[in-house]
Amino acid sequence: MQTLRDGARVLIPGTEKISLELSRVTKVYPGVVALQDVDLNISGGEIVGLIGENGAGKSTLMKVLGGMVSPDGGGISIDGVPIDGLTPSDASGLGIAFVHQELNPFSNLDVTANVLLGRELTSGPLRLLDRSAMVAKVAPILKLLGTRFGPADPVADLSLADQQLLEIARALSMNARLVILDEPTSSLTLSETGRLLEVMRQLREKGVAILFISHRLSEVEEVADRVVCLRDGRNAGELVGSEIRKDKMVRMMIGRDVSQFYEKSRHGATKPVLELHDVRTSTFPEAGVDLDLHAGEILGVAGLVGAGRTELARAIFGIDPLSGGSIHLNGKELKSHSVPEAIASGLSLVPENRKEQGLLLDFAIRENIALPCLQTLSRFGIVDREREADLAEASRSRLAIKTSSISRAAAELSGGNQQKVVLAKWLSTKPKVLIFDEPTRGIDVGAKAEVYHLMQVLADEGVGILMISSDMEEVIGVSDRVAVMRRGHVSGFLGPNELTEENILRLAVG
Missing domain, CATH: 3.40.50.300 (P-loop containing nucleotide triphosphate hydrolases)
Incomplete structure (x- = not known):
């Protein structure tokens, strides 16, 4: 799978099913142990659900798999070959592809241009775009996924669900053998979610491995062959087949029953x-x-x-x-x-999209919480920073907002804690x-x-x-x-x- 040529690694992607294993992987940031002795294995033709609360280590584990973060301990092997110093290009070359929660397609381009972005096909001495060859490469992938859109359709016209499928098509166009889906259904309707889960099953039948990260445990229960749970950066347990039930997953994640x-x-x-x-x-x-x-x-x-x-x-x-x-x-x-x-x-409204409508992400937590109360917190048009801090600290205590400081930017918080800041902002208005x-x-x-x-x-x-x-x-x-x-x-x-x-x-x- 990997060879050395003149001291440099050359990755030769295979067409066989992937076999990936992480053994005792550890990653430490200053003052924080993000991962400690984490084990994970996945093979082609299976769907593995990865669950855990925000801060459990799922994001760090994804970055390790994508070569964006180097572990401080443990090992990674792919197809039985140990991999040292995995880089993003290595991960891509070995058939690992990501579909992130935050979709960022180029809406001014069509489907084909988005799928093959950065890997356009050219022809002739002038290396002009070979549009027909690009469409010929993209069309079979869209057919495999059963999309309602075609190679020439504008991305601006696609729904969120179609944009998710577009990202999966992009992954498959790179000969992905392992597709990592990060909260792919968070913005989808019930019917769109069902369609995406069916696509996952079809990819499994084709021998693709899928790592499915989701807070929607009912969907994990419906589609996963195995479930791996992380808690506080460690393995918290694993469920297989009929063991995969919501009550068991919740108990592994937070240590208490769903009835609570x-x-x-x-x-x-x-x-x-x-x-x-x-x-x-x-x-x-x-x-x-x-x-x-x-x-x-x-x-x-x-x-x-x-x-x-x-x-x-x-x-x-x-x-x-x-x-x-x-x-x-x-x-x-x-x-x-x-x-x-x-x-x-x-009257107060906690909006549907907290990042775009509920928070000023680059502003401090204390500033976000004080926004609706600036008039009462000000004297002669100047905000009383001490009263602002008192209000934010009281809200932090009441809602158990997990942060080292109320002066941190709201963007640095987990999704759950960002939602608590939005709540705190409106609760301050009584x-x-x-x-x-x-x-x-x-x-x-x-x-x-x-x-x-x-x-x-x-x-x-x-x-x-x-x-x-x-x-x-x-x-x-x-x-x-x-x-x-x-x-x-x-x-x-x-x-x-x-x-x-x-x-x-x-x-x-x-």
Whole structure:
């Protein structure tokens, strides 16, 4: 598999199934042991799920496999040959390819150009692009994946799911024998997720090895042949075949049972704190929403992607204009339908995309938390840094934000801790109504449990919570009632004794 020529390594990619083994791999950063004596093996024709909380060592392990980080101890062997000093080009040459969670395709190019970017085929003395040869190479890969798009389609027109398949096509075009998928379904709909899982099964049948990293344990349970768990940079256990169940995976990851996730306490009927009367959004101007949220209630909002849930949340908060209807908070109508009016009235929104809409990533944690309160934290237009720090430290303690300093940039935090900073920012305004849009998307099971606990505490304190979620188990496990949306309107409400997946889907699809 590898030879030496004039002292330099020459990698000769094989066409056989890959066999990769990591033995007692250790990686230490200043003050942090990221990996300690980690073992991992994977062979062609199997899907291995890699699970663990944020900070468990999954990202570092990926960087080791990709040659971006050199381990401080242990060994790596591929196809039975020890590999020393693995580099990114080595990893690619040996057939290891990555599909990252954050997709960055070139939307101004077409599918073929993206798949073969940096490896374009040329012909003739002038080395001009050989477009027909490039299409001929890409087309069979797209056929293998069963894509709905073709080689000439603009990437700008592709959905998130199609962009995921585009990245997989790029990996296969490099003769990948091991494809590492990092949270590939985090932004996909239910049907798109099912399609991607089926593609994974097809690749397995072709002899490709797949390392599937996901916080969505139900998907891991559905598709994985084996599951490897990391906790605090160490191997925490392995499950095979019928042993792969969500309760066992959770227990390995966080050391406690899944039954402790949903500490639901029923909240009795109280007066409405938020009332929507025939509220219509610009996306669905003909569909009116009538809805009451009571003080101390967790009202789940379910529905298929595209049902209008996020659009409703944005309209309530004043980001998008109303096409009709009225909104009342504590019996008082919101007149201007603006964000400042919503915040001043005690309404807050934890948005769906925390990185783009919820945080200033380059700003310090303390600055992010203080953003909605700058007026109260300032004197003569100058922010009182001591009061800002006190507010941030109190929030850090209350929400157990894991950071060495509140002066660290928000970008340096894990997904779960970034979500806690977004929560802290809005909790500092002492809201009467808190809208959560996909509150646990992209965070690990431990952080999910903490968010659920916080939601219960807030409801117990009388805060009305409107929770939009595509996670069916989450909706059923957390909500007191559920409003199901379809095509911009509420197709029905479900009470505590009616909360089943079947009932929700029935209302969601009509």
